[in-house]
Amino acid sequence: MTTTTAPPSILDAERADLLAALATARSSLIHTTRGLDDERAGVRPTVSALSLGGLVKHAAAIEDGWTRFVVDGPSALRYDLPDGVTWADIEAGTAREIPQWVIDHGNNFRMLPGDTLAGIVARYERVAARTEEIIASVPDLSATHPLPEAPWNEQGGTYSVRRVLAHLIAETAQHAGHADILRETLDGRKST
Numbered sequence: 001m002t003t004t005t006a007p008p009s010i011l012d013a014e015r016a017d018l019l020a021a022l023a024t025a026r027s028s029l030i031h032t033t034r035g036l037d038d039e040r041a042g043v044r045p046t047v048s049a050l051s052l053g054g055l056v057k058h059a060a061a062i063e064d065g066w067t068r069f070v071v072d073g074p075s076a077l078r079y080d081l082p083d084g085v086t087w088a089d090i091e092a093g094t095a096r097e098i099p100q101w102v103i104d105h106g107n108n109f110r111m112l113p114g115d116t117l118a119g120i121v122a123r124y125e126r127v128a129a130r131t132e133e134i135i136a137s138v139p140d141l142s143a144t145h146p147l148p149e150a151p152w153n154e155q156g157g158t159y160s161v162r163r164v165l166a167h168l169i170a171e172t173a174q175h176a177g178h179a180d181i182l183r184e185t186l187d188g189r190k191s192t
Helices: 013-031 052-076 087-092 100-107 117-137 161-187
Strands: 144-146 158-160
Touching: 013 052, 013 117, 013 161, 052 117, 052 144, 052 161, 117 161, 158 161
Parallel strands: none
Antiparallel strands: 144 158
8 A cells, every 4th residue: 555645634524534533532542541640550450451551552552553554564463473383372372482472462451660651642642643644645545455364364354444444443442441441440430
């Protein structure tokens, strides 16, 4: 997929609607972190591994990856396995070697030492701005790329730019819902 160098000054209605829906979902997710310090943003208030800061960090990483997919195709979302390691090994937790992308994916759900909530939110804002630039400049929302090989992707499937946006809206809204539950569990505050 090729992007133009100068994005149109006015978005067509479909792009504007899709980007507005994504911005609303992002805002809902970020709103759940209001008033938290770094320590509280990293707390896991349920039995899951999720924290509010981790959810925002994950959403930024996912949006960044899918936006790179719009530009670069499946090479932006690579799920390579080491020689002799299968998807079954990964899923069973028996792989003799864990690929770096698996480790990175897990770390994107947590606030690591040195992470700050302000830094995570600032990165998400940069990713959001880049998403809007790319979507504004893509000539056709129907343009497709093949999905990378992975057990969660349809074999031989493709995603259009439009479908990438729909996926990002759904995933971000889902995580905003998770974040609402986490925040209420953490301190009783409702973000909606």
